[in-house]
Amino acid sequence: MKLRVVEIQQSILRKNDDLAGALRERFAASETLVVNLLSSPGSGKTTLLEATLGRLGADYRVGALVGDQATRNDADRLARSGAPVRQITTAAECRLDADMVGNALVDWAALPLEILFIENVGNLICPAEYDLGEDLRVVLTAVTEGEDKPLKYPLAFNTSHVALITKIDLADAVGFDRAASHAAIRSVHPNIEILEIACRTGAGLDAWNALLEARLRAKLQKSAYRTCYAGTDCDTD
Amino acid sequence: MHELSLALSLLEQIGAVAERERATRVSSVHLRVGRMSGIVRDALLFSWELARADTIAGEAVLVIDDVAVAVWCPRCDAERPVRDGEGLMCVECGTIAPTIVRGRELELTSMEVVS
Ligand SMILES: Nc1nc2c(ncn2[C@@H]2O[C@H](COP(=O)(O)OP(=O)(O)O)[C@@H](O)[C@H]2O)c(=O)[nH]1
Numbered sequence: 001m002k003l004r005v006v007e008i009q010q011s012i013l014r015k016n017d018d019l020a021g022a023l024r025e026r027f028a029a030s031e032t033l034v035v036n037l038l039s040s041p042g043s044g045k046t047t048l049l050e051a052t053l054g055r056l057g058a059d060y061r062v063g064a065l066v067g068d069q070a071t072r073n074d075a076d077r078l079a080r081s082g083a084p085v086r087q088i089t090t091a092a093e094c095r096l097d098a099d100m101v102g103n104a105l106v107d108w109a110a111l112p113l114e115i116l117f118i119e120n121v122g123n124l125i126c127p128a129e130y131d132l133g134e135d136l137r138v139v140l141t142a143v144t145e146g147e148d149k150p151l152k153y154p155l156a157f158n159t160s161h162v163a164l165i166t167k168i169d170l171a172d173a174v175g176f177d178r179a180a181s182h183a184a185i186r187s188v189h190p191n192i193e194i195l196e197i198a199c200r201t202g203a204g205l206d207a208w209n210a211l212l213e214a215r216l217r218a219k220l221q222k223s224a225y226r227t228c229y230a231g232t233d234c235d236t237d
Numbered sequence: 238m239h240e241l242s243l244a245l246s247l248l249e250q251i252g253a254v255a256e257r258e259r260a261t262r263v264s265s266v267h268l269r270v271g272r273m274s275g276i277v278r279d280a281l282l283f284s285w286e287l288a289r290a291d292t293i294a295g296e297a298v299l300v301i302d303d304v305a306v307a308v309w310c311p312r313c314d315a316e317r318p319v320r321d322g323e324g325l326m327c328v329e330c331g332t333i334a335p336t337i338v339r340g341r342e343l344e345l346t347s348m349e350v351v352s
């Protein structure tokens with residue numbers, strides 16, 4: 001009998017990272033823009049998706065996966081937009097992972113989509129660690145939550161590409177300090193894109209939709225370039 | 238709380254290493270857990286106790302090394318700590334330094350095995 005030390009140096013999240021990498025390849029092949037939405041419970045993810053699916057759904061094949069610990073309420077709300085929606089019930093889990101996303105895609109007649117939204121479980125800590133193969137990570141914080149969420153949960157804001165300040169219609173009512181909020185966000189991610197929106201009034205939603213459309217175009221261009229570069233299908237003009 | 242699912246995937250990784258090393262028992266497991274990894278140490282220890290029963294690591298001690306958060310400060314041109322609640326700000330010069338170089342670890346670093 002022999003006791004010895006084995007050096008390993010391996011991330012415990014490696015399995016998720018591998019699965020997320022495989023999803024990313026799959027979404028590159030299907031030319032799907034994938035958007036992962038993160039926030040505390042109640043910041044307005046479902047409300048934003050209701051508005052977004054309704055609007056972009058007229059021009060694009062859009063759909064959503066909704067993570068929720070218990071109910072189907074969010075999925076039912078979103079389904080009213082007419083867009084294809086699937087629910088992922090996570091039970092005790094406080095975040096979605098790449099495996100859950102992969103399973104939710106199985107036999108989904110709506111695929112391939114041009115834009116897939118993923119509403120993560122309402123939580124600003126755990127989801128930040130889990131790559132879902134997304135192109136765009138979007139973090140939401142409502143004016144009713146105060147200005148310091150980024151200071152309390154730096155990783156969610158640090159790893160996101162876009163920060164949405166939601167319920168801006170309530171800013172005056174709650175004495176929201178815009179400058180302080182932007183400064184807090186920029187203190188963990190200086191060049192993040194920040195949009196102020198209100199689904200209640202429609203404020204900022206044009207900019208949000210334009211951002212998504214621009215990201216989708218950029219993804220398609222990259223994809224066309226890659227195909228061309230590989231020499232299989234090169235249409236140059 | 239995803240410490241339980243982490244403990245389970247940790248045990249999967251431990252099992253794979255143990256098999257590769259032809260170990261009959263694992264006596265200790267060493268992790269590096271960053272302060273910004275979203276993991277609560279006590280919750281992880283609790284989940285570990287639950288999950289390890291009847292596995293090759295059934296008696297193994299779990300040793301967790303805490304890793305403080307550090308960023309790369311472009312102005313100091315050096316790795317620097319940050320203070321909680323101040324964002325990712327270099328404690329030396331006050332520059333916002335968004336490149337996190339330490340503190341996100343969730344790493345199985347080593348194991349002691351019996352073979
Ligand atoms: N005043 C106002 N309320 C909003 C807005 N967006 C969402 N809400 C409300 O905030 C609550 C939580 O929204 P929901 O979308 O369910 O948040 P989620 O938990 O992040 O999905 C609901 O009562 C919404 O009606 C907004 O732009 N303005």
Ligand SMILES: [Mg+2]
Nearest residue numbers: 045046074119
């Ligand atoms: Mg919701």
Ligand SMILES: [Zn+2]
Nearest residue numbers: 310313327330
């Ligand atoms: Zn510095």
